[in-house]
Amino acid sequence: MPRIKPLPDELDPLAAQLVVRLRELKTHGELTMRRLAAGTGYSARSWERYLGGTSLPPRAAVEALARLTGTDPVRLLAMHEIAAASWDIRRAESPGEHEPEEQRRSEDEKGERREQEREQGQPPRRLPHIALTAGVLALTVAFMAALLLVLRLDENVAPAAVATPAGTAATTPPHSYLCRIARTDGRWSAGINNGRDTEISYGDTGTDVAEAQCLLRRAGISPGGIDGMFGPLTLRAVKTFQDRAGLVVDGMLGPRSWKALRG
Template sequence: MSRWKPLPAELDPRVRQLVVRLRRLKDHSGLNVRQLAARTEYSPKSWERYFGARALPPVPAVAALARVCGEDPTRLLALREVAAEAWPTAVPDADPDTGPDADANPEQEPEPDTEPDIVLSKRPPLSPERRVLRIALVAGSVTLVLVVVSAVLVTVRLMDGRDAGTGRSSTAPLATPASASPSPYSCRVERVGGHWYAGNSRTQQENLAVGSNGPDVAEAQCLLRRAGISPGGIDGMFGPLTEHAVKQFQERAGLDADGMVGPHTWKALRA
């Protein structure tokens, strides 16, 4: 087993833990740095720097060491990530000529192999760059949530305001304006037995006045139109236009122009 040069006392614990685990794997494999270099893409000098804490081993080198030693690289890579955060200020100057291989000075005592494991769940403080990035991501997420919630609230309030103004439920279909609705009445004027009929009613006695509605009114409107006097639309509603048309017809027929349709007016309309 190799006799390792003790690591500097001021070395950051996160870096120390990584280096100790690298040394353990190398010792358990029974390989020296030359043999290790032959099985990886890294030179003996590179491995000496990694084992001596003079350089941070790259991720591929850590994975290669784990592969050669038959170790799962997951935990080793996690230790390497933790050590990388402390590396820029953690590694003291070291003697570049000192190597950690099996040919090292045999009088040097091996460093105790009892370094405490780093608890990965207690991660070290984030670097300033990562802290700024995390704050920016959190702030962006909060802003997005607030925008979505605000949009939903505005939509709900607009719908509530519209429903309150119209007295309709938000799920009720909009009523079609009366002017856009097709009239259920039509004029199919024909002469039967000496009398005119428009196909809506055959009454000759119904009394109609402003406010009346239905097929009797539509019948009177059709007959007024046949007589050349427009009552407005054929909608079955006895309104001012229909009343005015009735008065015109009554004056022309020599009847009392009261604007109401009674038996005498019916008789004149159907004659």
């Protein structure tokens, strides 16, 4: 396992809260950078920057990671919204210190520049208007209060609907299915996909996946949530079941694996 690098000291605390949570989801889902890139549509290099704290991930990337790991995105997106606002405030306070990564100087060069400024007696940069400074402080206090409310939410309690700003697409929480385990004519069924044995594999979604998740849970193997998404936890559960049943451990649910699940 690669050693987790510490976050930059200058990283905004609200952004650091978000990055730590994204790292936890990556670790819990046992995702490599390659699988993370394949499952979200964002490159491994981009995720290195996001998880390293050198670049704030876009909202769509955060939502894609929540979907990939089977996590309710509402609380995660609220944390991202607060971090993004604070990130923008810091950019306004220090407009010359947040250029694109490829144009940034090395840490040594930055240190030399600071030393030269101190030696020349240059005054620190300040915002030109007192009203703008007051507005920035007021926004910071408001977002800190919102963050405290978000962090107090119990993750096991269904969150209330979050108002979506104008011009922003609403986020639909992941669907959940109810397992109705029954045995008919010697075959187990969860009552979700009408008894189909459709071949499914990693990345698939829908009722066939939810049916398999219910039957895996009946067999004593947890696939995570019953959400109809064939993600990392479901993949691990399928492989565990195949190994116990003496089947080929390929992570795909084909006719033989379905037969063993329903048997």
